[in-house]
Amino acid sequence: MSVTMYRNKVQGLEKEIANIEKDIGIEQEKLAKALKTIQRTNSTSTFNSKQRELINTQKKIGDLKGKKANKIKSLNQALDQLRRLEDRELKKNKTAELRHTKAITDELKKQQRISQEISANPISINFKLLPEKINVLFLASNPTDQSSLRLDQEIRLIHEKIRASEYRDSINLQSRWAVRSNDILQAINEVQPHIIHFSGHGSPDQDIVLETTEGTTSLLSKEAVTLLMKTMSDSIKLVIFNNCFSSGQAEAVTEHIDCAIGMNEAVYDDAAREFAAQFYSAIAFGKSVQNAFEQGKLALILAGLEGDEIPELYTRTGLKPSDIILVKPAL
Known part of the structure; x- marks a missing residue:
């Protein structure tokens, strides 16, 4: 009892x-x-x-x-x-309180260490090559035969964080809802995204859960996602799989794009929202992908949410996420 x-x-x-x-x-x-x-x-x-x-x-x-x-x-x-x-x-x-405090302390020390490493080894970025504005394509899918997710809250929180950032006008956030597999090519051609963000469910077999025309579950396999990125990789720099069991997809697509983020197991809805919102906030402040990723995990710890060990960051061979900056700062 x-x-x-x-x-x-x-x-x-x-x-x-x-x-x-x-x-x-x-x-x-x-x-x-x-x-x-x-x-x-x-x-x-x-x-x-x-x-x-x-x-x-x-x-x-x-x-x-x-x-x-x-x-x-x-x-x-x-x-x-x-x-x-x-x-x-x-x-x-x-x-639990001591464990939470230790996790915050460890993460802050890690952030400080990364900052010191960056200071000791300045990143050489040719900002002239960065686009004036990056396009983010938010693809949401929540079939009627799956548990309900508050994906509207996720994009609202992301939008609020971007609007509160230093370079908010450098990010164009567009969304597509109730996404079906044949909607993705159309959306990518229309938006020409630099970042693609999948939001919704994922399966233990590393499939993305999309929708049928009737609103029920349709699965997009890891192989299909990899082929999609290979075919449509002209503008895409980063893919975020904010779905459960998606780390395998993230690792696979970095054969064709610079970097990707996935989840190594099931992730709670509120944790997924908090991580994504802080990640975009950091990106919109001109931070590197590595720093934004670490900030996203730190946000979970500070909020007292479980799952900071679930997000995984992958990059194309030969690239460092600490060298990848997506938003062009004001010069």
Whole structure:
């Protein structure tokens, strides 16, 4: 039983004991009245009747006191168990708090180390080669036969973070919803994206979950995604698979594009949103893909959300994510 269940049990037992005490009081009043009647009456029949009532009332009081004793025993046992569970929960919360604090400290040290490495080895970026504005294509799919995801909240949070960034006008965010497999080529041709963001479900077999014309599940395999990136890679620099079990897809597509991010296992909806929003915020401040990725994971830790170890970053052979900057800063 949980702490809450034991607290409810204690409250219930306390209420039962109070009711028993009330019943004992009522029977004691009856007992007192019967004794007064016996003392005052001269009638044999009344005396005998009240004598029987007196005996029955005394028996009821005895039974109620026995019941009360059993309830008090149960209450003491429940209180003892409740105290043990509360102590255990307190220790567990302290351990979790210490673990959370350590994770934040470790991540901040890591960020500091990366910053020092970058300072010691300045990145040489030819900003003239960067586009004036990068296009982000947000592809959302949430079939009716899958668990519901708040993908609208994800893009809203991403949009808010971008609008609050230094180079907000350098990012053009466009979205497509209820995406089917034959929608993707059309969307890429229309938007010419530098970043493609898949948002929705993923399967344990590393498929992306899209939709049919009826709104039910349609699967896009890792091989199909890889072929898609090979064919359409002219402008694409980064692909984000914000789906469960998508790290294999991310690793595979870096054969044809600069970098990709995927999830190595199932990821909670709120964690996926928080990671993506902070990632785009950092990108829109002119940070490197590596720094944006680390900031996304740090955002999960700071928010107290599980899953900071789930996102994985992959790059094409010979490239460093710390050297990849997508947004052109104001010069």
